[in-house]
Amino acid sequence: xxxxxxxxxxxxxxxxxxxxxxxxxxxxxxxxxxxxxxxxxxxxxxxxxxxxxxxxxxxxxxxxxxxxxxxxxxxxxxxxxxxxxxxxxxxxxxxxxxxxxxxxxxxxxxxxxxxxxxxxxxxxxxxxxxxxxxxxxxxxxxxxxxxxxxxxxxxxxxxxxxxxxxxxxxxxxxxxxxxxxxxxxxxxxxxxxxxxxxxxxxxxxxxxxxxxxxxxxxxxxxxxxxxxxxxxxxxxxxxxxxxxxxxxxxxxxxxxxxxx
Numbered sequence: 543x544x545x546x547x548x549x550x551x552x553x554x555x556x557x558x559x560x561x562x563x564x565x566x567x568x569x570x571x572x573x574x575x576x577x578x579x580x581x582x583x584x585x586x587x588x589x590x591x592x593x594x595x596x597x598x599x600x601x602x603x604x605x606x607x608x609x610x611x612x613x614x615x616x617x618x619x620x621x622x623x624x625x626x627x628x629x630x631x632x633x634x635x636x637x638x639x640x641x642x643x644x645x646x647x648x649x650x651x652x653x654x655x656x657x658x659x660x661x662x663x664x665x666x667x668x669x670x671x672x673x674x675x676x677x678x679x680x681x682x683x684x685x686x687x688x689x690x691x692x693x694x695x696x697x698x699x700x701x702x703x704x705x706x707x708x709x710x711x712x713x714x715x716x717x718x719x720x721x722x723x724x725x726x727x728x729x730x731x732x733x734x735x736x737x738x739x740x741x742x743x744x745x746x747x748x749x750x751x752x753x754x755x756x757x758x759x760x761x762x763x764x765x766x767x768x769x770x771x772x773x774x775x776x777x778x779x780x781x782x783x784x785x786x787x788x789x790x791x792x793x794x795x796x797x798x799x800x801x802x
Contacts, residue, residue: 549629550579550649553619555612556636560590562756566634567599569642578649579632582622584615592636613728620712620721631712640667640709641675641752648711651749663716663744663796664736666702667709667751674750686772690733690779697783698740702748705733709751716744719795727778730771734778741786743796 552570556563563583570581583596585605596603604618616633623631630652634640644667651665669677670687679687683706690705712720716739720726727734740746785791 547627548578548580551619551623551626551628551631552579552581552645553584553616553623553631553633554581554636555584555586555615555619555633556588556592556596557586557609557612558588558590558592559636560588560592560595562637563592564595564599566636566638566642567596567601570645571599572642575642575645579645580628582619583636584619586610586612586615611729613726613731616731617721617726617728620717620726623717624714624721629714631717633708633710633712635708637756639753639756641754644709644749644751647749647751648709651747652711652713660745661713662711662747663713664739664746665711666704666707666736666746666748667711667753668704668707668748669751669753670703671748671750675752675754677753678755680768682768682772686768686775689772689776693776693779693783694733694737694740697737697779697787700740700746702733702736702740702746704748705736707751709753715796719744725792730775730778733775734782737779738782738786741783742792743794 554566567581570576581601583601583603585593585596585603587606587609593603593605604622606615620631630649632645632648648665648667652662655661668674687706691702694700694702694705736746786793
């Protein structure tokens with residue numbers, strides 16, 4: 543454990559990102575970020591040098607023996623944050639798409655109360671708000687965004703502009719809830735988790751974000767995967783709504799001491 547405990551943990555899930563992760567780590571080592579945040583790399587059984595690059599930069603690296611997937615890597619990171627008593631988590635990708643300049647704006651938003659004294663539980667880094675950088679999106683993903691936005695709006699009454707962003711900040715009560723069994727999708731945590739948290743009474747906000755296209759390697763949503771992902775996510779969003787609205791699973795949990 544590091545000598546000086548920070549209140550923010552940056553979780554970076556990584557799978558074969560040796561060609562991309564080093565510039566990300568160097569940017570996170572800027573003094574203005576390093577003084578408030580620790581970095582945790584969740585190395586998902588990479589076969590390249592991802593593990594060694596993280597260790598060379600003297601960051602905490604957890605390496606899975608087997609490939610567990612994106613969601614499981616994040617959830618293990620949440621468990622680490624709970625055990626180490628962090629107050630906030632920001633999760634970002636290892637491939638350089640999430641600009642490090644977003645970290646402090648998300649962190650500031652997490653620590654800023656609204657007019658009623660309430661703090662956000664989840665802060666989404668949005669690609670599509672005024673003030674966001676321009677970001678190219680394919681036709682299938684555009685359809686998916688519109689569909690997911692509509693389902694969330696119909697299911698919760700809340701407008702979420704970018705429900706699929708992987709750049710997110712979490713309060714302690716949010717990542718404590720996610721760290722527990724059956725509270726987080728271990729495969730594709732995405733718009734379905736936003737639907738879940740809104741329905742359960744967690745506060746979700748968005749801030750404009752700067753993002754870039756992937757420079758090297760292949761995205762986990764390449765080829766036909768976006769189509770498969772879209773259908774899977776629609777069913778998952780609907781299932782979340784039924785579980786909470788119809789069967790009342792976990793209703794009221796946001797007000798319990800265990801997630802405060």
